[in-house]
Amino acid sequence: MDNDIDVAWEDAREANRLNWDDRASLHEQSYGIEAYISDPTRVSEQVRADAGALAPFLPHHSVEGLRLAHLQCHIGTDTISWARLGAQVTGLDFSEASLGVARRLAAHHDEVDFVQSDVLAAREALTGSFDVVYTSIGAICWIDDLGRWARQIAALLRPGGLFHIQDGHPMLYALGEDDGPDPRMRYRYFPTGRAQTWDDPGTYLGDGTVQHSRTYEWPHSLAEIMQSLLAAGLVIEHFDEGQTLPWRFSPAMVETGQGWAWPTPDRIPCTFTIIARRPKQS
Numbered sequence: 001m002d003n004d005i006d007v008a009w010e011d012a013r014e015a016n017r018l019n020w021d022d023r024a025s026l027h028e029q030s031y032g033i034e035a036y037i038s039d040p041t042r043v044s045e046q047v048r049a050d051a052g053a054l055a056p057f058l059p060h061h062s063v064e065g066l067r068l069a070h071l072q073c074h075i076g077t078d079t080i081s082w083a084r085l086g087a088q089v090t091g092l093d094f095s096e097a098s099l100g101v102a103r104r105l106a107a108h109h110d111e112v113d114f115v116q117s118d119v120l121a122a123r124e125a126l127t128g129s130f131d132v133v134y135t136s137i138g139a140i141c142w143i144d145d146l147g148r149w150a151r152q153i154a155a156l157l158r159p160g161g162l163f164h165i166q167d168g169h170p171m172l173y174a175l176g177e178d179d180g181p182d183p184r185m186r187y188r189y190f191p192t193g194r195a196q197t198w199d200d201p202g203t204y205l206g207d208g209t210v211q212h213s214r215t216y217e218w219p220h221s222l223a224e225i226m227q228s229l230l231a232a233g234l235v236i237e238h239f240d241e242g243q244t245l246p247w248r249f250s251p252a253m254v255e256t257g258q259g260w261a262w263p264t265p266d267r268i269p270c271t272f273t274i275i276a277r278r279p280k281q282s
């Protein structure tokens, strides 16, 4: 692949952090955060759907009163959504600019706090243990070492606690976004340890551009994702694949009212969801 590259994790992470700091102010405009401020009961569609998937695995089918860690929380729209469903939430992200927006958004939420950290150092950065660890769309492509990521999650969970992830499907990320409704496999599906580098001044919402356009991402296959969670000692309780996305991956995608989908949605997976549990005896 011509965008495959060997890069040190610290260098790649710093380039990515600068890019996310730039995106924070753009997303402050494009994420519709006024709606969360004017309506204190508003919950994001992402969290509403994820809470529904998680409910059958929770003691009282609800996060009410539970401690939840939101990894890679970005500008906090999902973080405050969990708080509005009754959880006590800590959001973690490495982008101070993102957390600045998140803190303003959560100004009236005493049950929410935010911590700046690399997600690969999350265990050290956060205090205590959590009933639920949560991360969603657009998270793991920024991480090189999924084994270390999964060990952070396992160590954050209390025995019996649950991990929930919904993220972009690795099959989707291997496709060409500009190939029209019949996309070709253009990128690696399997991990090799090497990063893929991009130089894109745009972002996934709105027309704004960033100053730091160079980013590094790592493809992770479904097998690698599941094996890293299993190797960290978690038990997979639920797995699913979805046909819609919260952003327009390709100009060929169409808005369905429940997100963006390919014109023939049953041909290409868009998301995957895993719910995993730290065993009680661990």
Ligand SMILES: C[S@@+](CC[C@H](N)C(=O)[O-])C[C@H]1O[C@@H](n2cnc3c(N)ncnc32)[C@H](O)[C@@H]1O
Residues within 6 Å of the ligand: 013, 016, 020, 072, 073, 074, 075, 076, 077, 078, 092, 093, 094, 095, 098, 117, 118, 119, 120, 136, 137, 138, 139, 142, 143
């Ligand atoms: C696509 S966003 C997550 C979006 C989230 N699902 C939402 O819509 O709010 C990815 C987030 O991961 C964060 N991030 C990327 N690499 C990270 C790292 N190594 N440690 C902590 N946060 C990281 C970025 O700052 C960004 O806020």
